[in-house]
Amino acid sequence: MRYFVILLAVLTSPYALATQARAAESPASGLTFTAAQLEEAAALRELALRDDTGYELLRSLTSRVGPRLAGTPGDAAAVAWAQAQLRALGFQNVHAEPVRVPRWQRGECRVELLSPWPQTCAAVALGGSVATPDSGVEAEVIPVTNLDELARMDSTRIPGRIVFFTGRMDRSADGSGYGRAVTVRGRAAAEAGRRGALAVAIRSVGTDRNRLAHTGAMRNKPGDTRIPAVAISNPDADLLEDQLASGQPVRMRIRNTSMWADSAWSANVIGEFPGRERPREIVVLGAHLDSWDLGTGAHDDGAGVAIMSAAARLIGRAPLRPRRTVRVVLFANEEFGLSGARAYARDHAAEVERHVFGMESDLGAFAPLGLRSRVPADRLSAIRAMQGVLTPLGVQYRGNDASGDADVGQLAALGIPVCDLDTDASEYFDLHHTANDTFDKVDPLLVRRNVACYAVLAWLAADLPGGFGRGPKGR
Ligand SMILES: [Zn+2]
Numbered sequence: 001m002r003y004f005v006i007l008l009a010v011l012t013s014p015y016a017l018a019t020q021a022r023a024a025e026s027p028a029s030g031l032t033f034t035a036a037q038l039e040e041a042a043a044l045r046e047l048a049l050r051d052d053t054g055y056e057l058l059r060s061l062t063s064r065v066g067p068r069l070a071g072t073p074g075d076a077a078a079v080a081w082a083q084a085q086l087r088a089l090g091f092q093n094v095h096a097e098p099v100r101v102p103r104w105q106r107g108e109c110r111v112e113l114l115s116p117w118p119q120t121c122a123a124v125a126l127g128g129s130v131a132t133p134d135s136g137v138e139a140e141v142i143p144v145t146n147l148d149e150l151a152r153m154d155s156t157r158i159p160g161r162i163v164f165f166t167g168r169m170d171r172s173a174d175g176s177g178y179g180r181a182v183t184v185r186g187r188a189a190a191e192a193g194r195r196g197a198l199a200v201a202i203r204s205v206g207t208d209r210n211r212l213a214h215t216g217a218m219r220n221k222p223g224d225t226r227i228p229a230v231a232i233s234n235p236d237a238d239l240l241e242d243q244l245a246s247g248q249p250v251r252m253r254i255r256n257t258s259m260w261a262d263s264a265w266s267a268n269v270i271g272e273f274p275g276r277e278r279p280r281e282i283v284v285l286g287a288h289l290d291s292w293d294l295g296t297g298a299h300d301d302g303a304g305v306a307i308m309s310a311a312a313r314l315i316g317r318a319p320l321r322p323r324r325t326v327r328v329v330l331f332a333n334e335e336f337g338l339s340g341a342r343a344y345a346r347d348h349a350a351e352v353e354r355h356v357f358g359m360e361s362d363l364g365a366f367a368p369l370g371l372r373s374r375v376p377a378d379r380l381s382a383i384r385a386m387q388g389v390l391t392p393l394g395v396q397y398r399g400n401d402a403s404g405d406a407d408v409g410q411l412a413a414l415g416i417p418v419c420d421l422d423t424d425a426s427e428y429f430d431l432h433h434t435a436n437d438t439f440d441k442v443d444p445l446l447v448r449r450n451v452a453c454y455a456v457l458a459w460l461a462a463d464l465p466g467g468f469g470r471g472p473k474g475r
Pocket of ligand 1: 288362
């Protein structure tokens with residue numbers, strides 16, 4: 001017993017801990033990189049900064065496929081396009097894995113203020129909205145800031161009215177305003193419907209002043225009361241608030257013909273470059289292939305599709321293939337409920353241990369700013385070395401709290417280590433889910449910088465001899 005205590009004291013002394021830390025960081029331990037590996041990655045970074053493969057892929061996807069809402073002909077065209085492109089880029093094992101997706105059909109949407117001063121608002125149906133009667137619904141508008149205020153409100157004021165959610169999304173480089181605002185989009189109709197509202201209108205979840213509304217999915221649960229739900233553009237939300245501020249009753253008419261249809265087949269599209277030493281072990285580069293229907297899904301998430309495909313192609317052509325396989329997964333139906341990511345996690349459950357690392361691009365093609373990881377503490381030195389290769393691109397290390405984002409986050413929840421590349425989100429939500437999300441808004445130099453970051457991260461992650469162990473399970 002006494003001997004054990006002394007041994008414990010020696011092992012946990014500051015000297016012993018420092019020695020262990022040095023051992024963990026030496027290349028021989030397999031938990032960080034050699035100078036040669038870091039040089040290989042830096043060379044890939046420089047190649048990416050001169051290569052427009054990603055930008056040209058995005059041009060092709062947006063012009064030849066265009067909008068690709070889950071279950072639509074555009075979605076099917078995107079699945080075919082992606083397989084053809086990956087094969088043409090030299091990927092191996094290119095295939096599509098079927099995924100059943102919900103299908104919602106956008107119809108016509110018209111929102112009019114009838115009194116006191118008649119105006120027509122630029123508006124779109126929220127994803128999943130049910131239709132109004134053919135003649136529309138017409139009612140007085142009750143303004144409310146957010147869901148908390150709705151819950152506190154005198155509930156006798158709501159039945160028979162149209163509830164208007166006025167809350168405005170804040171602009172920020174980290175995109176945090178979106179998380180706060182989007183809960184209204186998800187639950188406004190269900191919460192107002194439960195209290196007897198006829199319909200809801202929300203101020204668009206977006207930071208622009210264009211007369212364009214932002215769509216996006218609602219988060220319905222079984223048993224929810226379903227009422228029509230629309231988003232109106234920020235300028236029209238201002239106009240409506242002005243009319244409400246007059247103190248006179250404001251009457252609105254909403255006519256919407258969107259509706260649910262039968263579910264349909266889509267697919268996750270997969271392609272890879274097998275590793276030179278351990279091809280059964282996989283690093284996943286994820287993006288989602290579906291998009292909203294109003295624009296052409298350029299930043300969301302055509303950019304991610306193009307960036308990840310171009311990054312993997314550079315790795316496939318590198319003088320030295322990494323030890324493990326680099327696999328691109330273009331997920332089906334992220335926007336309407338992560339169908340593809342859930343199907344992938346389920347269908348590949350038996351291979352979870354072979355997935356050594358993951359990352360996802362789904363915040364548009366903007367300036368890379370930061371790297372987050374979700375790895376065991378003894379792998380942080382490897383992550384810091386990866387970030388070091390990205391320092392010339394302006395990427396700082398931001399902590400071990402990565403999520404894996406929406407799709408790859410489903411894998412992170414199973415304990416697969418991940419990293420997030422934070423990009424400057426301050427302009428992303430001007431375009432997000434609007435008719436303005438088109439190719440002309442994408443800067444080719446920023447596509448190159450993103451490709452450079454992911455090529456470096458993926459090559460190094462696939463080549464770390466000791467791998468990344470397991471991350472924490474759960475979200
Ligand atoms: Zn997206």
